[in-house]
Structure formats: structure tokens, C-alpha cells
Amino acid sequence: MYIILSFVLLYILHLPMSILNYNRSNNPRLSESQEDYLKEIFKLNEVNTTVSLQDLADRLKVKPASVTGMMKKLKQLGLVTYEPYKEVALTDVGEAIALEVLRHHRLLELYLARHLNYSWDEIHEEAERLEHVISEKFEAAIAELMGHPTHDPHGDPIPTIDLEIPDSPNLTAVTAVKENNHAIIRRVMTQDSDILNMLSRLDLTIHSKITVTGKDNAGIRIRVNENQYLLPHSIARFVWVELASNI
Amino acid sequence: MYIILSFVLLYILHLPMSILNYNRSNNPRLSESQEDYLKEIFKLNEVNTTVSLQDLADRLKVKPASVTGMMKKLKQLGLVTYEPYKEVALTDVGEAIALEVLRHHRLLELYLARHLNYSWDEIHEEAERLEHVISEKFEAAIAELMGHPTHDPHGDPIPTIDLEIPDSPNLTAVTAVKENNHAIIRRVMTQDSDILNMLSRLDLTIHSKITVTGKDNAGIRIRVNENQYLLPHSIARFVWVELASNI
DNA sequence: ACCTGAAGTTAGCCTCTCCTAACTTTTAAG
DNA sequence: CTTAAAAGTTAGGAGAGGCTAACTTCAGGT
Numbered sequence: 001m002y003i004i005l006s007f008v009l010l011y012i013l014h015l016p017m018s019i020l021n022y023n024r025s026n027n028p029r030l031s032e033s034q035e036d037y038l039k040e041i042f043k044l045n046e047v048n049t050t051v052s053l054q055d056l057a058d059r060l061k062v063k064p065a066s067v068t069g070m071m072k073k074l075k076q077l078g079l080v081t082y083e084p085y086k087e088v089a090l091t092d093v094g095e096a097i098a099l100e101v102l103r104h105h106r107l108l109e110l111y112l113a114r115h116l117n118y119s120w121d122e123i124h125e126e127a128e129r130l131e132h133v134i135s136e137k138f139e140a141a142i143a144e145l146m147g148h149p150t151h152d153p154h155g156d157p158i159p160t161i162d163l164e165i166p167d168s169p170n171l172t173a174v175t176a177v178k179e180n181n182h183a184i185i186r187r188v189m190t191q192d193s194d195i196l197n198m199l200s201r202l203d204l205t206i207h208s209k210i211t212v213t214g215k216d217n218a219g220i221r222i223r224v225n226e227n228q229y230l231l232p233h234s235i236a237r238f239v240w241v242e243l244a245s246n247i
Numbered sequence: 248m249y250i251i252l253s254f255v256l257l258y259i260l261h262l263p264m265s266i267l268n269y270n271r272s273n274n275p276r277l278s279e280s281q282e283d284y285l286k287e288i289f290k291l292n293e294v295n296t297t298v299s300l301q302d303l304a305d306r307l308k309v310k311p312a313s314v315t316g317m318m319k320k321l322k323q324l325g326l327v328t329y330e331p332y333k334e335v336a337l338t339d340v341g342e343a344i345a346l347e348v349l350r351h352h353r354l355l356e357l358y359l360a361r362h363l364n365y366s367w368d369e370i371h372e373e374a375e376r377l378e379h380v381i382s383e384k385f386e387a388a389i390a391e392l393m394g395h396p397t398h399d400p401h402g403d404p405i406p407t408i409d410l411e412i413p414d415s416p417n418l419t420a421v422t423a424v425k426e427n428n429h430a431i432i433r434r435v436m437t438q439d440s441d442i443l444n445m446l447s448r449l450d451l452t453i454h455s456k457i458t459v460t461g462k463d464n465a466g467i468r469i470r471v472n473e474n475q476y477l478l479p480h481s482i483a484r485f486v487w488v489e490l491a492s493n494i
Numbered sequence: 495a496c497c498t499g500a501a502g503t504t505a506g507c508c509t510c511t512c513c514t515a516a517c518t519t520t521t522a523a524g
Numbered sequence: 525c526t527t528a529a530a531a532g533t534t535a536g537g538a539g540a541g542g543c544t545a546a547c548t549t550c551a552g553g554t
Contacts, residue, residue: 033511054531066512068533085519085532115362116388126382133376141363280541301501313542315503320540332502332549
């Protein structure tokens, strides 16, 4: 009864229905698996133009057959668009849910680092489990406590409460920086704890100031705090920087 | 290989195997359901002499048939003792796991209250979901941050790292306090948020000092901070106090 | 000692998410 | 333009954890 009334009210007020969809608490509660699928589709979509089921299967560590099955279910729920043998994409509602989960994840990563003394190679795994179970109240509480931060400890943007992705500075791959140029590390696009751990042992973390001193086919040579390091391509490819004129 | 070596080492050193069992990280990872069953058996066992499957079914909001099924599984895993048509009890390993989950729960409740401004009627539900997914590191971090507390916001004891239940003061049911006697509230044995919410609106919370001013069959009359209230039996029965000679 | 109702069990079924194996469609290389 | 490899689908099944309905066992009151 109240539900019907709400719809009538919405119609009278000419409000877009979509604002309802974007409020996660109004959506049917999804399983953790389903949230993971949506989140992964979103992340792949940021990198690739098109999302293949194979990629999805690799990232989620399941077999392609399982992905096909889940895509049918998510389509049924109106969260993805998909036809057999075609690529997948999120609907607006699906994307909203993905962003909500991503917001939880990244807020949690920052919270763990700032308030519970986690190092940046430990936060991902813990946030991966917590992101599905925290309430809106928990989300609001930590966001408030941290002053509504815009980026997590890896430099990844944290979706706002309205599920917008905040602007990031214009970034360059560190591998593309010219010799003798200065730069500030702004984003490290991996969650591999060995790599993160190694980077921080070299004093390389978000906001570190570096100078590129040379490049060869082994990797890229940089100076940080008076120290010289060779950053192999296998690691350098994850590091994104903001160019700086001086240092 | 290393595993075999560890066992050999244990044998040489004559260490009891059981110390391994008591370390949860060495136990096979249980499902959230299984953890909930163990926790509930433990809590029922604290109150009743014997744990019936019916009680368990009620507490877990599940049908008795499901409990029978799970008991078989937990027995298989060596976590409970049980024969058809007989009562259930935890084994030492089962109890250790129950205490570990309870420790997570109660530490989380206190953490939410102290650090994220949750009121005591909101903490239980959130902790109920988080308790299963936090790591040992998370547990250690919040325990450390709070100075290894012994009791949660409802006055329930928090099992120590070694899974011992800390001593609590000798408590009396508030309904058993004599007229004109003083007492301090030390434990409120319910998680019902309506009741908790109502109590805190009356300034009744852990460590509140009260005086019993009268009793009749509607309930018990008390004074708190110059205010007089009637506490109905339906609520008073959850409140446990420490007797105080003066106030 | 018996009977009845409560407590507990069993069998069979459901949904969820994953799997394998065999198949079909798409794509890209020659 | 053909064709083989890659990508995706289908069918059938596993196991976890619920359920209902029908059954068995137990325990208390007369």
C-alpha cells in the first residue's frame, strides 16, 4: 500500500525513478558473490573497453561456466546487460551497487591504514571481506571520522556518497616520464602485497617525490630521498605519477 | 614437508598437541553458520545445565531438522559431543572456537561504541556480521587500541587472548535487591535494541548507580540521578547489579 | 505402567554457487 | 575464405545449508 503511494507521489512530483534505484538500501540485498561480480565488471570496464567473461572468470577465480550462469541471474535482476556470446555491461543500477561496494572497500582500506596501523600491503585482503558486511552506518561513521577522504592508500579514488568518482590529478605512467624529470607518485595500481611491500621498503609510496635518472630495457632508474633504485618494468608498470616541475 | 617437521618438533619437545587446536588459525576454517552454532551452544550452556536442539533452533532461527543435520556435521569435525536424542556439548576444540567468536563479537561491540559512536542498542547487530570476517590482526589491533578490555558495553565478559573468561564481580539480579539498598548496574543480559534503547533513555546503563525504592507486582521502583522510575519485571529481569553499601 | 505431547530424527526436496565435460560460436591467422 | 584456437554455453552434478512432512523416541502426569 505504502509502496504504491510512494510511486504515485513520485509521479506527481515528476522525480526520476532512478534516484530510488541509486539508494542501495532500497535494492534487494545481493549475495557477496553477486556484489563481487558487479564490482569486478566495473573495475574491468575502467581498464578495457569491453568486458569478457574470460577476464571476469580469471579475476574472480571461477570457471567461465560459472560466469555465464551468474550473468543470466544478474541480467534477470536488471543489473547487467548481456546477450549470449556478447560482452557484458552494467546497468545504471548495477553500476550504483558496484560503486557502493567499491566505496566500502576503499574507505575501509584507508580506515585500516589510518586507524588500525595496517600497512598498505595488508589492507586489501581485510577490506575484501569487510566490504560486504558493514552497514551504511558503519560506512558513514568512518567516512565522517576521516573527513570524507577522496582517495585510498593506493591512490584509488573513493566514490562519494552520491556515488560519483572524485577527480584525480592528470596521471602519467612512471615508465613514460622522461629522464631527469621530477614526479610525485599518485597511484599504485596493484593489490599484490609482495609488490606493495617491496615498494614501501624503497620509500616508494603515495606522494613520494621521485626523479627519473635513467631508463634501459631492464627497467627505470629513479632517485628517491638521495637513494638510487632500479625499478624493473614488472613493477614500474603499476606506478602512476603526477609530473612536477621542481622537487 | 614443513608440516611434518613441525609435528616431529612437537613430539621431541613433548608439547601437548592441544595447544595447536586452541589456535584458531590452525583449525580448518569453519563456515559462518558453523561458528554461529558453536557460539550459541556455548551461550546456552552458560545459562542452562543442558543444551536442547529446540533451544538452539529457536536462537538460530532455524528448524529443529536443520539443527540435527548440523550437529552430525559438527560431531564429524570433532567440535561437539552428541548422540541421537541426547543433549549436545562442546568439545574443548569446539569451545575454543566459540570463545574466539565471542571474543571477536564483544571486542567489536566495545570498539563500535567507543570509536565509532554507536549506541549500545546498535552494536550487537553490526558485531554479529563482522565477528566472522575480521582477521586475527584486526582483533589484535582493536584489543590493543582499547587496552585489552575485559567487558563489553552490556557488561558481558570478553574472553582473553588465551580464551579465558575474565572474572566478573559477584552479581545479583536487580529484582532480588532489597528496598532502600543501593546497587551499581554491571550487566544487562539482552540484546533487544528496544529494551536497551529504553534503558539508556532512563539513564540506566553499565555502571549507573541506583537505589531500589520499592517493589510491587508491576515491577521494581528505582531512583537514578534523583529520578524515580518503575522498571517493569519484563525489563528488570535482564538487569544485574553489584550491591553497594553507600552511594 | 501407560499414554500423550514435546522433542528429535529422517527422507526428500530446494536454492545457491561452484564444478567438469562436451558442445557451439566467434575471431583471427594464414 | 577457410579453419583452428579461443571464448562462451549447456547439461548435469556436487555439497552446503536450509525447508516440510512424516516418523520415532522420550519424559511426565495420571
